[in-house]
Amino acid sequence: MTVTLKDVATLAGVSVKTVSNVVNGYAFVKPENRRRVEEALAATGYRPNVGARNLRRGRTGFLALMVPELSIPYFGELAGLVITAAQKRGWSVLIEQTQGTRSRERETLSSLGPHLVDGALVHPEALEATDFPADPGGLPLVMLGEHAVDVPIDHVAIDNVLAARTAVSHLASLGRTRIAAIGRNPARGTSSQRLAGYRSALAEAGLSYSDGLVAPAEKWHRSVGAAAMKALLALPSPPDAVFCFNDLLAIGALRAVAELGLRVPEDVAIVGFDNNEESAFSLPSLTTIAPDKTALAEAAVDLVHRRITGDKTSPPQDIQTPFALEIRESTGGR
Amino acid sequence: MTVTLKDVATLAGVSVKTVSNVVNGYAFVKPENRRRVEEALAATGYRPNVGARNLRRGRTGFLALMVPELSIPYFGELAGLVITAAQKRGWSVLIEQTQGTRSRERETLSSLGPHLVDGALVHPEALEATDFPADPGGLPLVMLGEHAVDVPIDHVAIDNVLAARTAVSHLASLGRTRIAAIGRNPARGTSSQRLAGYRSALAEAGLSYSDGLVAPAEKWHRSVGAAAMKALLALPSPPDAVFCFNDLLAIGALRAVAELGLRVPEDVAIVGFDNNEESAFSLPSLTTIAPDKTALAEAAVDLVHRRITGDKTSPPQDIQTPFALEIRESTGGR
DNA sequence: GGTACTTTTTACATCGTTGGAACAACGTTG
DNA sequence: CAACGTTGTTCCAACGATGTAAAAAGTACC
Secondary structure, three states: OOOHHHHHHHHOOHHHHHHHHHOOOOOOHHHHHHHHHHHHHHHHHHOOOOOHHHHHOOOOOOOEEEEOOOOHHHHHHHHHHHHHHHHHHEEEEEEEOOOOOHHHHHHHHOOOOOOOEEEEEEOOOOOOOOHOOOOOOOEEEEOOOOOOOOOOOEEEEEOHHHHHHHHHHHHHOOOOOOOEEEEEEOOOHHHHHHHHHHHHHHHHOOOOOOOHEEEOOOOOOHHHHHHHHHHHHOOOOOEEEEOOOHHHHHHHHHHHHHHHOOOOOOOEEEEEEOHHHHHOOOOOOOOOEOOOOOHHHHHHHHHHHHHHHHOOOOOEEEEEEOOEEEEEEOOOOO | OOOOOOHHHHHOOOHHHHHHHHHOOOOHHHHHEEEEHHHHHHHHHOOOOHHHHHHHHHHEEEEEEEEEEOOOOOHHHHHHHHHHHHHHHHOOEEEOOOOOOOHHHHHHHOOOOOOOOEEEEEEEOOOHHHHHHOOOOOOEEEOOOOOOOOOOEEEEEHHHHHHHHHHHHHHHHHHOEEEEEEEOOOOHHHHHHHHHHHHHHHHHHHOOOOOHHHOOOOOOOOOHHHHHHHHHHHHOOOEEEEEOOOHHHHHHHHHHHHHHHOOOOOOOOOEEEOOOOHHHHHOOOOOOEEHHHHHHHHHHHHHHHHHHHOOOOOOEEEOOOOOEEEEEEEEEEE
8 A cells, every 4th residue: 555665666676775865865876767766756656654764763753832722822823833833844743732730731741752752842831840850851842931940941932021011011101000910820930920020010110019909810711801800890999900911811801891881991901911813803902912923933943953953962041032012902002 | 862672671681572562561471570571661761662663553643633724713722622632542633734725735635644644634725626635545534624525535514504594594583684794715615605504594584695795705814804894884785784704704894893883783793603712702792603613523533533443444424513503792692 | 201282482574764884887097 | 907986776784663473481181
């Protein structure tokens, strides 16, 4: 059924290795033979057996990408970009979902052998330092997004603290004084960083910090954002602005405000984080921190590429990719 | 660096095959030896080389999933479910993106060898019958969603015609008489089916069909939906309801209506298709056709599983998975 | 002790590919 | 024409695992 080098060789009347040489673009093959081999290749429709090739070469041709859930827009978008970036460099991408749970993250991490994939991009959510295998078995690992833990591993992300500060400063610059936040979650490193940025922007603007204005969120989903927003608006003195730790929370918050008959941005201004595609089309459209996801994906794939092809020794890198504040209707922009 | 069977065998003082037997749960191994091997396995942290194992077994442990783009919510959600369903049965999923272009789809399809993956789930958008390899090289293929072309291949989808008719009948039942549609695209089979459903619902309701009320859409993206809606509303006698061929178009349409100062559903009722998560949170929330995506993913993985494990001969199946009309605010629901 | 049978282990070939070395053919040069 | 370098081809081993068959060890019985 399947065509192997041997079949092609027989048909072309040369040795297996010569066919292999043609397939791999080896220069010194007599034109006559090359022609014959190429004809035979075409005639048989030969396709290399990737498994065997990789067994021989010690490569697999696969990268793993570990994310919480593809159904979350941010990860869907990011995964798409990673796949595209990886494809450019000849890799296929294998996706593992962890649902953001620590146990699944740990499990996934330890199941990634160097046989299975050449390298892995991991976007943890709940992992702690001790979860990282002391020796990943020589498997190049690049951590995405989260820099929760103090592990000597390559890392690519935006500056979460600065980005959060930028978002909140924007709200302050509009004259808002009771600026709330939604998304506190001690188990997530990202949350602490965005919270830190929030606090530092408040301080900078001369506003006082109040625990009561920081709503927790176990999952950063739309429904959670809506519930949190309702709780905030039920406070004796409700906020006049909210910084949501991601766009989903913000979309939920938008809806909650509308359901209570209030207006965005007049009564409450809202800023999100991630710049999901949907956020440009919500009503009102959402002001948000827009990480350069393409840059993130490219940098991560590039880094793992470098680690795989040679550079095993240089110290772990910490790459920061750019972001921008995208001002839209939810804070009075057009 | 990497531990092989041979290393384990040396350490345990037995042959390679005995270790292999232990690893694979072969019954006849002396308890004493089994213990020694298991200790050695634990001590070395042995992990089988999947590539080598599969080379020998003729399996790869991978399924391919071909979709247009993961950044499109429908495909992000679907891919997540497929991965989960595949994982249950011991497969990892490899994702290929085609951007919905025929050339990339064809290319991807032909690059999927049986060496690379055990089976493939493909969600084509622009493929035509002639693009399908006469002989997929024994690779089990299951087509998702689209049933554009008349190819004898396993297929899982909802009844697009019926679903579209359901959506449009709902609009008609609200008393709307000028019901438009957005999403016509002759290159896409799905489009024809939904258009057919639209026409049949109109006929059933005693409404006449007009080409002018059917807006084309090259890409089914939000911005396209917005532009199409604006065009429709600029007509001499604009529609009082719109059936969008997917939720993204509908979200764009919602926005266009709002920008023109009109109201949904009072001035224009809108129905979408896909039930993206975001559609439950838009303002107003979106009435939409909700395919049971979990059922779809499960059925597809199940089918490819059956094909891989034996059943190569029975005729191509055509499985229909359920859907429901989700009535929300954009047509006056709560 | 020998035969027949069962259980356990081993050696060897094999999956499809590529790297390396050996070999063959060739034209050039002294 | 012998020696040589260059070019092209082939043979063999190897990647890490498993199937097969045969060898080895153990058991039971006469």
